[in-house]
Amino acid sequence: MKKITGIVMTLLALFTLAACGGGSDKTADSSSNTKSEDQLAAIKKAGVLKVATSADYAPFEFHTMVDGKDKIVGADIDLVNAIAKELGVKAEVSDMSFNTVLASLKEGKSDIAISAISATKERKEQFNFTDNYYNPPQVLIINKKNQDKFTSVDALKDKNVGAQKGSIQEDIVKTQLKDSKLVSIEKVPNMVIEVNSGSLDAMVVEKTIAESYVEQNPDLMIANIDLKASDDEAFAIALPKGSDQFQTELNKIIKKLSDEGKIDEFVKQNHELAEKSAKE
Missing domain, CATH: 3.40.190.10 (Periplasmic binding protein-like II)
Structure with missing residues (x-):
């Protein structure tokens, strides 16, 4: 009888552990699914594209006065605004030191980083990058x-x-x-x-x-x-590692803007704006 009771107790214990283990797996799967949620869908749902930049690099990103207010402008800013428009969202630009721009991606504080960034081999190990959009001497x-x-x-x-x-x-x-x-x-x-x-x-x-x-x-x-x-040394947009679908979508938009001559136009217009701002 003790043996039977012992076997029953053991089986009950194993069943309980199995049940607990199953609950743990479901929690882990749920967490994994949340983390792997498509970034593009999340951005569209939020209606905001969070952009990290270092606005001290005219004509690509710099500060100027517009209607009496300080504003971040530049070729890169025009590019992200054009991208945001294609995605049906608004670009929200944050200014920071250049050496913290990429760190903001890792910390989840931004969706993309654009600041005349070159996609070096070392950087590609840690981030996804779009196709090059500008190759400067x-x-x-x-x-x-x-x-x-x-x-x-x-x-x-x-x-x-x-x-x-x-x-x-x-x-x-x-x-x-x-x-x-x-x-x-x-x-x-x-x-x-x-x-x-x-x-x-x-x-x-x-x-x-x-x-x-x-x-x-x-x-x-x-x-x-x-x-x-x-x-x-060419410029590309940095994305969090694993943002493959988002990367593909951005490449399509960049190609479209490049084929239309928009990116060269952004650089030229902002070069003129930077010169004008310097004289004022």
Whole structure:
């Protein structure tokens, strides 16, 4: 009788554990399904596309006064607004330091990151990226008083060369200006000030950006030094890892806008706007 009772108790215990285990699996499945909810559907449901950027990189993203109010504008901002319109939602842009733009994706604070970002191999390991939407040449900004001195990469040996912290320009300094001293700075305008003052000998920046800052600062110029261009330096939109369906949809929209000439138009219009803002 004790044996029978013991067997019954054991069976009851196993049944109870199995029941508990089944409940646990359902909870896990539910959690997994929630996490894997399609990002595109979630954005459309919310009606908002949350965008992370670093608005210090005219003409792609910068601040200007519109109707007496400070506003974030730029080619990248026009692009995300066009994307949001295609998706039937509104773009909500947040300004932050460039080296925290991608971190905001990991933390779930933004849906996309757009800030003249290059899809490097290292970044692709952690994020999804759209197709490239703009491939800019890279240049060096120097003070005009050094134009006869800084005429080659070798001339910048042991010199302080600035690049925005967390940007592709840091890699350009490391690989193409190996004998120079890399100085990483969070904001591009701060680098411009330092080149003006002489605490930086030069800075690496995308050509369209350089043209805007040179226009605003008559003591500066683009150095007559060629830097090698690469597809790795082209701009793309960053997405959270695994956003495959969203990535496909964005690629379709980017191709459409590119085929229509809209992206080049955004860059041109905002280059003009940045120059106008600098003169006001």
